[in-house]
Amino acid sequence: MCRSRRWATGWRECAPAVAGRGRMPVMGAYQREYDRAANDPEGFWADAAQALDWTRPPRRILDATRAPFTRWFPDAELNTCANALDRHVAAGRGDALALIYDSPVTDTVRRFTFAELTDEVARAAGALAALGVGRGDRVIIYLPMIPAAVVSMLACARLGAVHSVVFGGFAAAELAARMDDAQAKVVVSASCGIEPTRLVAYKPILDEAIALAAHAPAATLIVQRDRQRCSMVAGRDHDWDAALAAAAPHPPVPVAATDPLYILYTSGTTGRPKGIVRDNGGHGVALTWSMGTIYGVRAGDVMWAASDVGWAVGHSYAVYAPLLAGAATVLYEGKPVGTPDAGAFWRVVAEHGVNVLFTAPTAIRAIKKEDPAGALVRGYDRSSLRALFLAGERLDPATYDWAVATLGIPVIDNYWQTETGWPICANPIGLEPLPTRAGSPTVPMPGYDVRVLDPAGQPVPAGTEGAICLRLPLPPGTLPTLWEDDDRYVASYLSAFDGYYLTGDGGYVDADGYLFVLGRTDDVINVAGHRLSTGSMEAVLAAHPAVAECAVVGVADALKGQVPRGLVVVKTGVEIGPDALAAELVARVRAEIGPVAAFQRVDVVAALPKTRSGKILRRTMREIADGRSPAVPPTIEDATVLDALRPVLTAAP
Structure with missing residues (x-):
């Protein structure tokens, strides 16, 4: 350790x-x-709550009468969108910078002031309201990293509706499961996402998901992108630009502090997805407090959380927290490397005067791999950058040391969860x-x-x-x-x-x-900052007619932190070559969970090591694959099975 x-x-x-x-x-x-x-938690958070505007200020701070279901600010009322946008305009900061959209894949940069973003969000809220969305209704957002993603999140908050952002890398079955669980009234999506080397057609995935869903949304709002436009279903699909142009701006709707702001589903869950609920009041108070105290970001600063809005960091620190604090936020549609090179992050920092950068260790490892001597780093003016924050996975000391030596600023790990x-x-x-x-x-x-x-x-x-x-x-x-x-x-x-x-x-x-x-300590692994369940991958493998039993373990990877490795036992009498089976299984995981899982290797083995009670020794296999020498559990059923697997687990990728 x-x-x-x-x-x-x-x-x-x-x-x-x-x-x-x-x-x-x-x-x-x-x-x-x-x-x-x-x-004095009630006094502490009562003081912190004064940073927000409330339509009904809190008199009670903590309600523990239904413990463990405690609620913060149970008698208060506010609107999160109004606190993120309108109050800054009302305070005379309408011309201050709020959102910077930087897209190297489309060679586009757009800037929105607080006044401009407020207007865009108000019209988007009006468009959603015209489709029947109101307080408490759920809206699925399935978008790439474009301004409409931020705008639609804030528009839902403005209406008192509950948004659920689904990362664009997820396949149709995962999207359908979230539609069903949230019983979404509307989906906001786009014709495509743009990667450095390819286009990802979002609309066909959305159409398939709607066909799979038991609770299909009544309507969709679609952003048509110039690189690839999509066909529209009459009566169901509505053009984003046209809908916003026709919409009347909608005012903020006050909601209870305890009302849900959003649902964020933990990735890769099996069966019914697990929807993390975030309330309006506690969320606004905590994030506003964290910006100044933890990140040192205040009104007028520029913060860049280089995370997709489909993840928790994207929700908290690419959208809500900077705007609540009156700071500008950067929305980046690109990669740490390849758009066009490993200097991409430092270009964004230099061009937009970024004060605080927040990303995952995976991004820094990718940059380090391509630019180990930091030559590209030195080519940009980074004088605005005060600190680099890293989270989403364990920050290994080698990455920490490289970042400190190369950037010459505080490099700060922080530990938290979607929950x-x-x-x-x-x-x-x-x-x-x-x-x-x-x-x-x-x-x-x-x-x-x-x-x-x-x-x-x-x-x-x-x-x-x-x-x-x-x-x-x-x-x-x-x-x-x-x-x-x-x-x-x-x-x-x-x-x-x-x-x-x-x-x-x-x-x-x-x-x-x-x-x-x-x-x-459970079956969730961290692939490039994305929390994914190995159990969901095992469910896909087990569904193949040739597979008798299987296991997926997360193996340490120098770039992604962890990657999944599959081990399968073939049913007796089934005749299929191991290479052919592996290819089919990899394709299935990619189709049902998505390429975000980075699932690329499956080994066909004779048996899996188990305890006498039948529990597969996943942790032991993972430790062997990571090059460690774990003690063989005394409860193992047959130690020779584990011995036979060692060459497979330790083989080079």
Whole structure:
């Protein structure tokens, strides 16, 4: 395991131990804020809530009468879109920059002021309202990284409707499942997405998904792109440009702070997808607070979260948080490399005066692979860039070291999840920059009580590995439940340890309170920052008529963090060549889950290693594939099966 400890200058003495978390350093402003949030959470978040405009200000801050289903600001009312846009215009900042669209794949740059973006969003809200969308209705957004993606998200918020953004890499079956679960009234999509070397036809995928869905949407809004236009279904499909041109601007609709703002489905789920719910009030308060405190971004700054809006980072820090703070946000339709080269990120930073860049370690690894000496980095003026934040997967020390040495600015890991919506642990540079340590996302943020527990639910000593958990109640901005499934919310997150939220990650806290995250404890793997379930891939493999049983494990990859590897056992009597079967299985996963899974290798094996109770030893196989030498579990049914698999698992890709 990684036990890398990087001491920085300026480290100070430590306070007495905090139970289960090791010692917390005496850190001035950070420690005062952390302690205040822990000792007086209602007072702390009541003060934070004053940064927003409320149509009915909160008088009650926390409602715990239905614990564990706690609710923040239960008696308050607001509109998230009005807080992200209208209030800045009303404050005289209508001419300030709000959105920068930079698309190297179409050689396009567009800039929107707050006034211009407000007008565009108001007309989009009017277009959706004309299609019957109102408060509480659900809208699926299936778009590439174009302005319509941001506009349609904010337009839904303006109406009090609930949006659910689906990443464009997902296949028709995944899209249909989300349509059915959300019972979407309208889908907003585009004719195509544009990649560096190809076009991705979105509309045929959408048409197939609608045909598969049991609850088909009544209407669609389609952005026709010049590179590839699509055919339209009369009476169902509506042109985006024409609809907005004909629409009357719609005013913001006040909603309860506890009303849902969006549903974000965790990727690669099997069966009914798991819809993370984000409320309006807690979301707005937490994100606004995080911008100044964690990221050091304030009104007039430029923030670039280089994440697709289909993911949690894209929701929180490419759309809502910068606009709530009055900052400009960059929407980038391109890649870290290949559009046109590994200097693409630094060009965007230089041309748009980016102050804070937030991306995934995978992007930095890709840039490092193509430009190891940093020659392209030095070719651009990066003087505006104050910090690089990295999240979405584990930040390995080698990538951290390269970024620090090459950029010469703070490189800050931060740890959070789709479920939490904002960082659990980070370095709060806007409040008090702390010493960093390679391999650690630094310390818990105010509002989060992070504990590392043993299997019995007891806090473990500092430096001891265990399950990373969050003591309830969770702070504002985190999920209050799953979409229409309270029971599944409890079963998935709250049932393992009484009084705790289970992150599903394992790790340890060192003697000074720094968290080290070592990896997932369930079947979710991280492919280039995308959380994907190996269980969903196994379901696809198992559906093949030649497959008797299978397993998918996430294997460490220098570029993507992890990639899935499939192992299948063929049914007796089935005659199919291993190469032909592997090709069919890879094609099936690509068709049913999407190319985002990066599923490229399947090995046909004689048997899978199991415990005597029949559990497949996935973790053991993963550790062998990663080059480690795990202890053979004493419960293994037949150790010779594992021995036979070692050459397969350790073979070069």
